[in-house]
Amino acid sequence: KILILDFGSQYTQLIARAVREANVYCEIIPYHKKFEADSSLKGIILSGSPFSVNEENAPSVDVAEFINKLPVLGICYGAQLTAKAFGGRVDKSNKREFGRAKLVKSKEDILLQNVVDHSQVWMSHSDSITQLPEGFELLATTDSIPIAAFRKHQNGSAKALYGIQFHPEVYHSTEGKKILHNFLVNICGCSQNWTPASFVQETVAQLKQQIGDAHVIMALSGGVDSTVAATLISKAIGSRLHGIFVNNGVLRKNEFEKVLETYKQLDLNVKGVDASKTFYDALAGKTDPEAKRKVIGKLFIDVFQEESQKLNYIRFLGQGTIYPDVIESISVHGPSVTIKSHHNVGGLPDTMHLSLIEPLRFLFKDEVRKVGLELGIPSDMINRHPFPGPGLAIRILGEVTEEKAKLLQDADDVYVKALKSHDLYNKVWQAGAILLPVKSVGVMGDERTYEYTVALRAVTSVDGMTADWAHLPYEFLAHVSNEIINNVRGINRVVYDISSKPPATIEWE
Numbered sequence: 114k115i116l117i118l119d120f121g122s123q124y125t126q127l128i129a130r131a132v133r134e135a136n137v138y139c140e141i142i143p144y145h146k147k148f149e150a151d152s153s154l155k156g157i158i159l160s161g162s163p164f165s166v167n168e169e170n171a172p173s174v175d176v177a178e179f180i181n182k183l184p185v186l187g188i189c190y191g192a193q194l195t196a197k198a199f200g201g202r203v204d205k206s207n208k209r210e211f212g213r214a215k216l217v218k219s220k221e222d223i224l225l226q227n228v229v230d231h232s233q234v235w236m237s238h239s240d241s242i243t244q245l246p247e248g249f250e251l252l253a254t255t256d257s258i259p260i261a262a263f264r265k266h267q268n269g270s271a272k273a274l275y276g277i278q279f280h281p282e283v284y285h286s287t288e289g290k291k292i293l294h295n296f297l298v299n300i301c302g303c304s305q306n307w308t309p310a311s312f313v314q315e316t317v318a319q320l321k322q323q324i325g326d327a328h329v330i331m332a333l334s335g336g337v338d339s340t341v342a343a344t345l346i347s348k349a350i351g352s353r354l355h356g357i358f359v360n361n362g363v364l365r366k367n368e369f370e371k372v373l374e375t376y377k378q379l380d381l382n383v384k385g386v387d388a389s390k391t392f393y394d395a396l397a398g399k400t401d402p403e404a405k406r407k408v409i410g411k412l413f414i415d416v417f418q419e420e421s422q423k424l425n426y427i428r429f430l431g432q433g434t435i436y437p438d439v440i441e442s443i444s445v446h447g448p449s450v451t452i453k454s455h456h457n458v459g460g461l462p463d464t465m466h467l468s469l470i471e472p473l474r475f476l477f478k479d480e481v482r483k484v485g486l487e488l489g490i491p492s493d494m495i496n497r498h499p500f501p502g503p504g505l506a507i508r509i510l511g512e513v514t515e516e517k518a519k520l521l522q523d524a525d526d527v528y529v530k531a532l533k534s535h536d537l538y539n540k541v542w543q544a545g546a547i548l549l550p551v552k553s554v555g556v557m558g559d560e561r562t563y564e565y566t567v568a569l570r571a572v573t574s575v576d577g578m579t580a581d582w583a584h585l586p587y588e589f590l591a592h593v594s595n596e597i598i599n600n601v602r603g604i605n606r607v608v609y610d611i612s613s614k615p616p617a618t619i620e621w622e
């Protein structure tokens with residue numbers, strides 16, 4: 114494996130994903146965290162950082178000590194830190210260099226082997242290395258900086274040491290993958306055996322050992338993460354996994370039945386609990402979005418606990434937690450560490466005294482999908498849009514009632530089916546219909562109608578943090594509008610949401 118020491122760069126996770134894409138396993142740890150240099154560890158990558166190496170209290174590690182044990186690659190800040198540590202110079206550039214540059218090779222080396230000369234690389238830095246330490250060799254420059262890549266001349270038992278000013282991990286560095294491959298395979302000697310199949314095999318074996326003959330309970334949502342996690346656990350312990358899938362009344366149309374059917378096909382031991390009436394009762398009179406979220410979260414826990422009490426021999430709680438939720442991140446407001454904690458099922462109480470089983474704890478979302486496909490989970494489920502825990506309740510503005518839920522389920526179903534049949538579903542990141550608390554006048558045949566309005570939302574995004582409204586074709590929108598108004602009794606008007614995030618959010622509540 115490879116360790117990535119994080120100095121707080123926004124690109125650190127991209128480095129990890131690029132390494133994993135080369136089928137090499139890696140982990141991200143805060144730069145100051147101690148680690149074991151055991152035989153499985155093949156190399157170290159130093160990340161970028163928002164800090165300057167010349168600042169007082171700039172985050173730092175002892176690079177000289179590392180190279181007694183392992184090959185090291187410094188990227189951006191990591192390269193500057195390396196240069197400075199061995200007596201080189203790093204100065205503030207006149208202007209911040211951001212964007213594309215052309216990499217000009219000055220010397221042949223394994224790191225840049227097979228990399229085309231003048232290839233495009235992505236820069237993002239305000240300091241530059243102006244002088245290399247003694248015993249270091251220049252490997253490449255660009256038009257604007259004299260030192261874009263370097264290596265330390267190898268002597269004695271010290272391992273290879275490289276630094277690059279640009280970011281090989283970002284898409285815009287066209288030869289970046291090749292450079293990382295050269296470091297991982299040709300310099301560190303990693304074998305490229307981190308694949309979905311090997312992950313499944315190793316994880317199932319580990320789970321068998323960890324769980325022994327005990328039983329595991331787990332809440333499933335029909336989403337990718339919980340389904341993949343449950344399938345792995347089930348492969349290890351079979352029906353000693355007790356899945357609970359709750360119908361909270363605000364799932365999509367027929368979703369409860371369809372998802373249970375898929376679980377059955379996957380041979381998962383999952384109990385469907387239809388608690389929709391209880392949820393509708395609890396939601397009555399609630400109009401504030403946060404209040405609705407709380408009601409649903411709390412009731413969900415109540416239902417789940419009630420079910421788990423029936424199985425009093427359970428020792429473990431399965432969860433679909435993924436890597437981005439658990440990476441310890443470096444705060445840019447100072448080299449302190451904040452740990453994000455996130456529970457997919459909304460924080461089950463500690464009073465349950467269950468130990469956690471989180472088989473996806475070290476996977477990125479795209480890896481979860483690949484593992485899911487490897488496990489034979491239908492691609493429909495693997496490629497499904499994100500869907501919020503409180504479901505349609507936060508897409509029914511104001512009070513949620515059973516009637517409104519049915520109305521929105523019907524409209525949403527028409528919309529999602531049309532997206533799929535028009536080959537647009539996989540081109541947007543998330544889509545759904547919103548039931549507005551507005552009635553307006555319409556005319557149908559000879560009759561005046563006074564009915565609800567539905568808003569359609571579709572966005573493109575990478576991670577949901579920012580999003581652009583999807584420019585769906587007019588013809589498609591016209592088709593969906595017609596279908597909804599003609600087929601869903603109670604809706605006589607359809608509008609399309611053309612707001613981006615920020616300042617709007619994806620959900621309306």
Ligand code: XMP
Nearest residue numbers: 406499500501502503543577614618619620
């Ligand atoms: P917003 O509306 O904040 O949504 O732009 C960003 C992403 O988060 C989802 N979302 C939620 N997911 N519980 C969830 O599990 C919630 O309360 C919740 N609110 C928003 C939203 O669907 C989108 O994918």
